[in-house]
Ligand code: C2E
């Protein structure tokens with residue numbers, strides 16, 4: 001398992017850059033120097049040969065009798081040197097050969113001129129002209145950028161040749177010999193010394209430049225590595241949210257500017273919290289890595305990118321041409337994870353392997369649409385996938401009420417609902433089957449739009465849960481119930497529907513305790529209805545919250561029993577005061593099979609010692625059946641429709657609401 005970001009992106013942030021040994025450095029210096037020097041040497045030779053040839057004029061002036069030979073020598077040597085050099089240059093011979101050619105040209109140029117010039121009859125002129133040799137020496141040491149050894153050899157030959165030639169002038173006076181000899185020797189020493197210094201300086205400059213280059217490379221490598229780190233998810237090695245957001249911007253720009261359509265998919269590992277709780281976090285991490293790798297492989301054929309969006313959520317972006325392709329890819333993603341068959345035995349929906357839910361959105365032409373819209377749509381589709389039982393893929397459908405713009409409006413409305421008095425509560429009586437007495441009422445929330453039209457709970461409750469608005473609304477509902485019916489003892493008990501989101505939120509029980517304290521209502525006057533739904537994973541936080549609520553005296557009811565998967569295990573874990581059997585079982589009672597089913601459920605709940613409430617009693621026959629089944633309580637349009645609080649504010653001396661159709665509001 002990879003543990004750190006650096007492991008994942010496979011870099012060593014503490015790695016020192018490679019610094020070569022001395023010999024390696026010198027080879028590098030030579031190679032580096034060669035490249036830059038070739039063109040300069042070539043240019044230098046052409047200039048030197050040109051100047052050498054121009055000296056023909058001085059030959060004519062000072063040694064006219066042998067000028068023909070000296071000029072011929074100049075031409076032959078100059079042209080041969082250039083020819084030789086150009087050939088070597090073109091065949092890309094090593095620079096040391098080019099330098100050697102130049103050094104040879106200098107030596108031969110000197111000797112080639114000196115030998116015929118020495119035969120002149122005008123020895124006085126020649127004795128002056130001899131000074132010309134010093135230029136060859138300087139050329140070897142300073143004009144070209146020879147390495148020290150070559151320049152000393154070349155200038156040494158020139159110096160030696162000079163002394164040999166000087167011996168022919170032995171008839172000259174010693175002062176001449178001493179002056180010229182000393183001049184040549186000092187010229188040799190000084191220019192050789194300067195050459196040595198220059199070579200050293202060049203090497204130092206090279207070393208500095210080399211070090212700077214190493215540091216620059218190192219800095220840019222570290223920069224790249226850090227960039228990779230900042231864009232990588234440490235666990236899975238996939239792009240992290242930041243990187244994928246950047247890619248999303250690119251995809252979006254291409255869609256806006258070039259019309260390249262794409263799909264965005266949000267992938268959520270089903271019941272992952274449960275997986276972590278059951279198998280431990282290390283196994284949870286391993287599961288995420290395996291899923292990430294499998295998804296990475298699966299999307300390769302679709303030209304997609306994948307990233308970890310946070311927690312157990314992944315995101316896939318893919319350039320696709322049609323909605324059908326998007327649907328196909330979403331399905332492939334689902335099946336890929338399913339086919340991995342990673343064991344997950346603790347989920348409560350009958351499936352025992354790890355699966356994912358996928359919400360996909362495809363680019364659509366919408367005026368004024370923003371980049372976030374497509375993610376928002378994918379999120380809605382993901383919500384729909386989860387609501388349809390998970391392990392499935394859903395494409396965003398703009399015509400689905402939960403996905404529509406209407407749901408956007410509802411989300412906005414919910415934010416201001418409490419302040420603007422757009423929410424209210426109605427209460428539906430819960431009656432004792434035998435006595436007909438209203439033993440409790442269920443608080444049901446109502447929402448009206450700003451124009452007065454009402455929004456059904458089936459529409460706004462899921463939106464409130466998705467957006468988190470349910471937390472404020474839920475608190476408001478409990479407080480309102482206390483104020484409207486409980487403070488003045490109009491009704492003995494009020495049941496309030498509580499969403500799993502509320503139970504999962506830390507501090508919920510404390511906030512309820514605060515409301516009870518504020519209003520002076522005893523906890524035993526409240527019942528909380530918990531719906532056995534898919535959203536309700538058995539979370540240790542939820543169990544703790546339920547136990548805290550029970551400590552406050554609040555009764556816990558199980559709502560819509562029989563509609564979810566988890567009901568039976570819930571019955572084992574939580575000591576419900578009352579179980580409300582979903583109305584669908586009563587409505588199926590017209591058939592013997594349906595009736596037997598209801599009886600079985602009643603038997604089961606009764607044996608566990610819970611009170612039984614049957615929902616959805618709509619007819620006299622159903623009520624009679626409930627009496628026959630000796631059900632404790634009933635609720636339904638036949639025994640009382642939901643009505644405003646005023647309906648229940650009856651003075652204590654007035655008769656109780658009769659158990660007949662008259663109860664309808
Ligand atoms: P629920 O808790 O099962 O509430 C009972 C629903 O059944 C209510 O619908 C009620 O009007 C309806 N009903 C009652 N008797 C009959 C009947 O005889 N026949 C039929 N066909 N229906 C009947 P409503 O008010 O539309 O609420 C729907 C759901 O919305 C509720 O189901 C509950 O899950 C949720 N809900 C309502 N208010 C709240 C709330 O304050 N908080 C939360 N979290 N959920 C709420």
Ligand code: MG
Nearest residue numbers: 442497529559
């Ligand atoms: Mg209810």
Ligand code: MG
Nearest residue numbers: 559560580615
């Ligand atoms: Mg119900």
